Amino acid sequence: MSDPRPEGTSADGARLSPLHDRHVAAGAQFTDFAGWQMPVRYASDLEEHHAVRERAGLFDLSHMAEILVVGPEAAEALDYALAGRLSAIAVGQAKYSLLLRREGGIVDDVVVYRTGEDRFLVVANAANRDAAVTELRERSAPFDCEVQDESDDIALIALQGPRAAEILENLDRLDIDGGPDAEAGTAALRALRYYRALRGDWDGHRLLIARTGYTGEDGFELYVSPDAAPALWSELLDTGAGAGLVPAGLAARDTLRLEAGMPLYGHELTAETTPAQAGLGRVVALDQKQDFVGRAAVEQAPEGGRVLVGLAAEGRRAGRAGYPVLGDEGVVGVVTSGALSPTLGHPIALAYVDHGVSAPGTELALDIRGSRVPAAVVELPFYRRPTD
Amino acid sequence: MSDPASLHYTAEHEWIAVDGDIATVGITPYAADQLGDVVYVDLPAAGAAVASGAVVGEIESTKSVGELFAPIDGEVVESNQAVVEDPSLVNRDPFGEGWMIRVRFSALPELLTAEQYAAITA
Numbered sequence: 001m002s003d004p005r006p007e008g009t010s011a012d013g014a015r016l017s018p019l020h021d022r023h024v025a026a027g028a029q030f031t032d033f034a035g036w037q038m039p040v041r042y043a044s045d046l047e048e049h050h051a052v053r054e055r056a057g058l059f060d061l062s063h064m065a066e067i068l069v070v071g072p073e074a075a076e077a078l079d080y081a082l083a084g085r086l087s088a089i090a091v092g093q094a095k096y097s098l099l100l101r102r103e104g105g106i107v108d109d110v111v112v113y114r115t116g117e118d119r120f121l122v123v124a125n126a127a128n129r130d131a132a133v134t135e136l137r138e139r140s141a142p143f144d145c146e147v148q149d150e151s152d153d154i155a156l157i158a159l160q161g162p163r164a165a166e167i168l169e170n171l172d173r174l175d176i177d178g179g180p181d182a183e184a185g186t187a188a189l190r191a192l193r194y195y196r197a198l199r200g201d202w203d204g205h206r207l208l209i210a211r212t213g214y215t216g217e218d219g220f221e222l223y224v225s226p227d228a229a230p231a232l233w234s235e236l237l238d239t240g241a242g243a244g245l246v247p248a249g250l251a252a253r254d255t256l257r258l259e260a261g262m263p264l265y266g267h268e269l270t271a272e273t274t275p276a277q278a279g280l281g282r283v284v285a286l287d288q289k290q291d292f293v294g295r296a297a298v299e300q301a302p303e304g305g306r307v308l309v310g311l312a313a314e315g316r317r318a319g320r321a322g323y324p325v326l327g328d329e330g331v332v333g334v335v336t337s338g339a340l341s342p343t344l345g346h347p348i349a350l351a352y353v354d355h356g357v358s359a360p361g362t363e364l365a366l367d368i369r370g371s372r373v374p375a376a377v378v379e380l381p382f383y384r385r386p387t388d
Numbered sequence: 389m390s391d392p393a394s395l396h397y398t399a400e401h402e403w404i405a406v407d408g409d410i411a412t413v414g415i416t417p418y419a420a421d422q423l424g425d426v427v428y429v430d431l432p433a434a435g436a437a438v439a440s441g442a443v444v445g446e447i448e449s450t451k452s453v454g455e456l457f458a459p460i461d462g463e464v465v466e467s468n469q470a471v472v473e474d475p476s477l478v479n480r481d482p483f484g485e486g487w488m489i490r491v492r493f494s495a496l497p498e499l500l501t502a503e504q505y506a507a508i509t510a
Contacts, residue, residue: 029421029422029424040424040451044424045424045449045450045451046425046450251451254451255450316427316448317430318428320453340427340428340448369446369453
């Protein structure tokens, strides 16, 4: 058969996560991801996917870039550097935002945590670390603040799934800041809302505990020092074993985020796509008075052009990145991500299609290696978690 | 299940079990592991003529698409409908129930031994 290894797999000079030894011991398969050797799966990516939807999964995201912006004018600097109004978020709050090019395209999508009045943590994609650091430094130069690349000093573990909260509450030696006792800490953790974060300490190591994620499930992202990460990883797996927690790799992470309709940089988001095309117009603070890099280009961007949609098909063959999307009279778009949805049992895809064929219900087709497979435009997300 | 040590192999990660003039073809555990969970298998129908090196089938996992190459010239006498119905057999039993096609051949090309194949994937 054709070479089954993912493109670009190579151990030469690759960066290793602080959890690498844990992954090797667990029998993980690795893939090159933005120069890092990261676990793609431990045993079965489908099992890992289902575990996150039904129970919980633990992800190593230590390759992500963490950039600290600190100083009296850090908020103003980020208002100018990013497309959102970060000065409006409260301490302990997080916001999804975009780092735009002057021409309106996307340098990266980021999650920003306000960890103090004059302190923000910007989490960027591993592949865009250098670009994000460079752009943030340049753009914040006129402001009284500093930009520090902390990526090498921060590991990231994501605990995701309907049983994530229960597992974290049961973690021994976890102290939540502000609580006078363990009970108050557990209450604070329970009360932590989506896109909020609090500080804590595990076994003497500082933690930032955020109720964020990239799976479409409830869950937490834990920012911790690389020294403490391996012990925390093992302790979480032990604590969650009874609840069905398993380590999950990047393959499951990709199908989970795809079902949740979340864009991935390099696929749905590129230097050439505008926020409006990607369906991220709401992220751009055009209703605010402030100027930000890329604002003029976004305001003047012509209407029309291709827009991001969800496509659902029948059968089992999935459209993959780069496959053409067909209308009655030829190519009307291109797939950016696609898979057989493990949760839904049918193929799903994210695709850029011409504006005129982007309405939900529009019948299109995928060109799957020469065969025409019917596919319909559907509302995003493909999957929404049941709420209680 | 076939004894892996007695099988023939290709550099394209296929195994071939020879019985008389019939060759049974599957993909190796290494290939199955690299693909991840297989979710779709497309195989040629019985009666199809195949040529060594030609693409004769598709093996899709959640993450990627692999092509099955014919390792030998001949005619397909049977394709494994069980693996089409339940593609997870490729991961669970690649040397056994996860076989792909049976081909009637007249001449066996030069193939790799188990040792030679192991050296490729080491």
